[in-house]
Amino acid sequence: VKYMEKLFHPLGVIVNEKSFRRYEGDGIRKVTSIRNVGTTELMELAGxxxxxxxxxxxxxxxxxxxxxxxxxxxxxxxAVSCMQQIATLLAKQAWKCGR
Incomplete structure (x- = not known):
């Protein structure tokens, strides 16, 4: 999970709310959270x-x-399911911002 934080947090995708705070600022802001994405899927993606x-x-x-x-x-x-869930969350957020 720590690796996934390093991968996704700079993109504004929160894996862990508490550790995300280290990344906020300097152009990095919250885009979405993947707290509802399954941990098993996340671990398979990392593996x-x-x-x-x-x-x-x-x-x-x-x-x-x-x-x-x-x-x-x-x-x-x-792993694909995990990426699909993350892409869906990002697309929903992009749709909201474009309105």
């Missing part, structure tokens, strides 16, 4: 992002070696 970014590392290969294709597909679905 798959880590595997993708560190794919050549031994730990990533070890992790993937014990994962079945069904598990990979399910984890991918959860």
């Amino acid at each position: 798959l992002r880590g595997v993708a970014m560190h794919g050549n590392s031994k730990s990533a290969h070890t992790r993937l070696a014990i994962t079945t294709p069904h598990d990979v597909a399910r984890r991918g679905e959860m």
